[in-house]
Amino acid sequence: MSKQDQSQHFSADRPIELEKQDEFQRADFAKRIVRLIEHRGKADCLVIGVYGSWGEGKTSVIRMIDSMLVSAEIATTYRFNPWTFKEESALLREFFFGLSKALDEKLLTGWDEFAKHLKRYSGLLSIGLPGVKGVEATVEGLGDVIGDVGNEELKKRLGECLQKYERPIVVFLDDIDRLSKDEVHAVFRLVKLTGDLPNVTYVLCFDDDMVAAAIGERFGQGDVQAGRDFLEKVIQVPLRLPRIPVRGDSGLQMYTLGQIQSVLNSCGIELSDGQVHEFRQRFDEAILPKLLTPREALRYANALSFTIPMLQGEVNMVDLMLFEALRIFYPDYHKFISEERDMFIGSFDKPFSKERNTEKIDRFKLKMKELARALTPDQAKGVEGLIEHLFPRTNEATGYSQFSMISWKGWLRDQRIASPEYFQRYLSYSVIKGQLHDTQLAVHLEAIGKELPGSADKAIPHLVEISLPKEFLRKLMGQVDYITPTAAGLLAVAIARNGALFPEEQSFMNLALTLHRGWRQMPSLSCC
Numbered sequence: 001m002s003k004q005d006q007s008q009h010f011s012a013d014r015p016i017e018l019e020k021q022d023e024f025q026r027a028d029f030a031k032r033i034v035r036l037i038e039h040r041g042k043a044d045c046l047v048i049g050v051y052g053s054w055g056e057g058k059t060s061v062i063r064m065i066d067s068m069l070v071s072a073e074i075a076t077t078y079r080f081n082p083w084t085f086k087e088e089s090a091l092l093r094e095f096f097f098g099l100s101k102a103l104d105e106k107l108l109t110g111w112d113e114f115a116k117h118l119k120r121y122s123g124l125l126s127i128g129l130p131g132v133k134g135v136e137a138t139v140e141g142l143g144d145v146i147g148d149v150g151n152e153e154l155k156k157r158l159g160e161c162l163q164k165y166e167r168p169i170v171v172f173l174d175d176i177d178r179l180s181k182d183e184v185h186a187v188f189r190l191v192k193l194t195g196d197l198p199n200v201t202y203v204l205c206f207d208d209d210m211v212a213a214a215i216g217e218r219f220g221q222g223d224v225q226a227g228r229d230f231l232e233k234v235i236q237v238p239l240r241l242p243r244i245p246v247r248g249d250s251g252l253q254m255y256t257l258g259q260i261q262s263v264l265n266s267c268g269i270e271l272s273d274g275q276v277h278e279f280r281q282r283f284d285e286a287i288l289p290k291l292l293t294p295r296e297a298l299r300y301a302n303a304l305s306f307t308i309p310m311l312q313g314e315v316n317m318v319d320l321m322l323f324e325a326l327r328i329f330y331p332d333y334h335k336f337i338s339e340e341r342d343m344f345i346g347s348f349d350k351p352f353s354k355e356r357n358t359e360k361i362d363r364f365k366l367k368m369k370e371l372a373r374a375l376t377p378d379q380a381k382g383v384e385g386l387i388e389h390l391f392p393r394t395n396e397a398t399g400y401s402q403f404s405m406i407s408w409k410g411w412l413r414d415q416r417i418a419s420p421e422y423f424q425r426y427l428s429y430s431v432i433k434g435q436l437h438d439t440q441l442a443v444h445l446e447a448i449g450k451e452l453p454g455s456a457d458k459a460i461p462h463l464v465e466i467s468l469p470k471e472f473l474r475k476l477m478g479q480v481d482y483i484t485p486t487a488a489g490l491l492a493v494a495i496a497r498n499g500a501l502f503p504e505e506q507s508f509m510n511l512a513l514t515l516h517r518g519w520r521q522m523p524s525l526s527c528c
Helices: 027-040 058-071 088-104 111-127 142-146 151-164 181-194 208-216 224-234 252-266 273-290 294-311 317-329 331-339 358-372 377-390 392-398 405-413 423-428 438-449 455-466 469-482 485-497 505-514 516-521
Strands: 046-051 076-080 169-173 200-206 237-240
Touching: 027 046, 027 058, 027 200, 027 237, 046 058, 058 076, 058 169, 058 200, 076 088, 088 169, 088 181, 181 200, 181 208, 181 224, 200 208, 208 224, 252 273, 252 294, 273 317, 273 377, 294 317, 317 331, 317 377, 317 423, 331 358, 331 377, 358 377, 358 392, 377 392, 405 469, 438 455, 438 469, 438 485, 455 469, 455 485
Parallel strands: 046 200, 046 237, 076 169, 169 200
Antiparallel strands: none
C-alpha cells in the first residue's frame, strides 16, 4: 500500500440508522421512546426533548427511533432539519410543505381536504409573525391564503384531519443547537404554535445548555436560567442521552482503541508488545480522562490517519501517537511545547555548568501550573505524566534527575521526540531539508549487513550527497552500536576510501575509531 493510499483511511462522522450498528448500547433508550409513542395512541400533542452535548450521538439515537417506528409501522415520521433556513417565514413554509409530503405518501383517502387546510394554516402562520426579519415580504397573495376562515378555525379543521389519520405522526427536529439565536427562537415558536395539534409527537434533539443560553436572552432575566424556564414550558418529556461508559466492551476506551488499530492496520504497522503496553498506559492515564464523545475518538483517529503515513519510519511511532493525542486533547500544552522547545528538550542546568537554572525551572513550573487550572485533577495528573514520558528532561525541573550521553544516544536510536535531532519532525510532519531520512539509511545498512558486493562503497557517496557530510556522520554515530561487526568493518573501509567527502577531520576520526571494533572482526574486504 502506498503512502497516498494509506492517507485515505479516514473515518466519517456519520450517524447510524439501525440497532445492529449500535456500539454504545443506546438501542434500549431508543426502544423506550418508541414504546412511549406507540402506547399513547392518538392523544394530544407531545413534545419530547433529547438532551446531549455535541458529538455524543443524538442524531444516531433519533435515527434509530425513526427506523424502529417505520419498520414496525407504528408511526409516520418526518425529519425536519431547520439548519438550512435562515428566515422564519421560510422555516415555517418548508416545515409544513415537508409534513404535507410525508403524510401524502401515506394517506389513502381524505388527502385533498387535509392538504387544503394545511396549506391555508401554514400560510397564516408565515404571515402572522410580525417583527421577524423577512416575514413582511410574504404578504403577497394574502387574500388567497386566508379565504373565508380565520387562523383558529383552520387550526381546528387541521386538527380534525390529523385526528382521523390512522397512525401517530412523529416529527424529528435535529441540529437545533447549531442555529443562531434568532433561528433557535424561531424553531421554538414553530413548536409552540403547532404544539397543540392532536396525534403529533415532536422529538427535539439539542444541547440544552447551548439552547437555554440562546433563548434566555429574550425572556425573564435574560440569562441561562430564564432559557431553562422557557424550555420547561415547551418540553413535556425531557430526557438526557445516556452517557457512554468510558471503560468496558461498549465504552469509549475500546471504541477509540479499535479506531486506532484500524489506522495502524491500514498503514501496515504492527506494534510490539512493549510498544502496546507503553501506549496503553499513557492512553489510559492521559487520554481517557479527556475522552467524552465518539466524535472526539474519530477526530483523534483521523489525525493519526493523516500524520502516520507522512512520518512512518522517520519517528518513534508511539511518541507520534501520543504527541498527536496531546495536540487533540490538550492543545494549550501542545502550543507551549511548540513555542518553548528548549523547555522540553534542553537542560535545566546553566550552560557549561552543573548549577541549576532556577529561573528556567520557575518559568516551567509556573506555566505548567497555569495550564493545569483548566483541568480536573485526573486530567492534570495524566497530562503531566504524559509530558514526563515524552520529554524525560522535564524531570530535571520537577526532581533531580540527570541525563547522560547514554540517554541521549537511546533517544536518538529510538527516534524519540525528546531527541533534538527528531523534535522538529513531530511538529512539521516532515524530514527537515538537509537531514538524512531514516528509511533511506536503513535500506543501505540492510544491504551492507547482507554483504552485498559494493554496497558500502555505493552507499557512502549517495547518502552524503542527499544530506550533508556532518549529518551523515552524526546519523551513523547514533546507529553504530547496533550495526553488526561485519557491517561496521565494511563501513569503516568505505568511509576511509571516501575520506575526501568529510572535510571535518574530528567528526571523521571519531566515527573511524568507533567503527574500529568491526574492522578488527571483519573476515574479508572482498565484498565492500
